């Protein structure tokens with residue numbers, strides 16, 4: 001309707017001006033499960049990107065930083081302190097949370113808005129808690145689009161926070177320029193478990209809580225992680241992963257952490273790896289959306305649903321080869337789709 005159109009236009013202008021309330025509403029639109037809303041959101045992002053790209057010569061792109069770490073590592077304390085440091089330097093900061101745990105358990109590990117009170121009240125920061133529903137795939141898509149919206153809204157730095165439990169790290173690593181791991185000063189054994197999975201994909205590892213009684217443990221962890229990283233093959237021949245000890249409580253080492261991130265960005269821009277990585281990410285995202293959308297349509301198709309249950313059972317019992325069943329499912333899908341478009 002006309003009214004809706006007017007509202008969406010207002011939203012577009014609001015987002016481009018960097019107004020937080022409009023940005024919030026736009027991200028909500030992106031996260032909506034209503035098909036019309038999603039289409040409107042796509043239009044909004046496309047238009048916003050076009051307008052934004054026209055001004056690219058005066059605006060640098062945002063720096064997207066993934067931050068992961070086990071519960072209790074101090075992620076929110078770190079972001080609160082680090083975020084203030086960044087806004088003090090004159091940057092506009094957006095923080096997005098990816099918390100797939102909330103899908104399964106109904107509870108959220110990353111918790112709610114109250115975690116970062118100072119930043120929440122900082123006019124140069126925008127904090128977006130994680131959406132409560134959705135699969136990891138859905139969250140990934142929403143987050144990629146939320147990143148795009150923050151970028152066109154003029155945010156210079158976008159931190160995507162996730163809990164260090166399982167698959168969400170790789171998902172986040174695929175949408176950011178720099179993936180950063182925040183660790184508590186852990187004992188050797190604990191470290192082993194965390195190290196294997198995530199340290200491998202991090203370009204920067206931060207050892208938090210290096211204050212008071214915890215300084216010796218943090219120092220030891222730092223040395224251990226450095227050692228572990230030495231024997232891993234770095235992902236990029238332009239960058240060896242760095243380890244930095246810090247305290248989010250006493251605000252020490254945060255400046256050094258930022259220096260490392262800036263060095264990383266310069267190195268990546270200089271070598272062309274920055275753009276190359278983003279191009280690859282865009283391509284991967286496109287195909288994963290195609291995959292997700294297709295599967296969604298397929299499962300919603302009445303014809304497919306009709307044959308699926310029986311067919312699946314027969315495949316499981318070994319009566320029908322999996323490949324042949326797959327062909328039948330796709331054929332059925334195409335059949336009803338074509339029927340639909342003719343009718």
Ligand code: GDP
Nearest residue numbers: 070071072073074075076077208209247248249
């Ligand atoms: P998250 O679950 O990773 O977001 O962790 P939180 O930020 O909620 O922090 C977990 C606990 O660690 C809290 O009690 C914090 O006060 C504490 N903490 C966070 N950063 C530091 C730090 O640098 N030093 C010390 N000593 N404690 C910290």
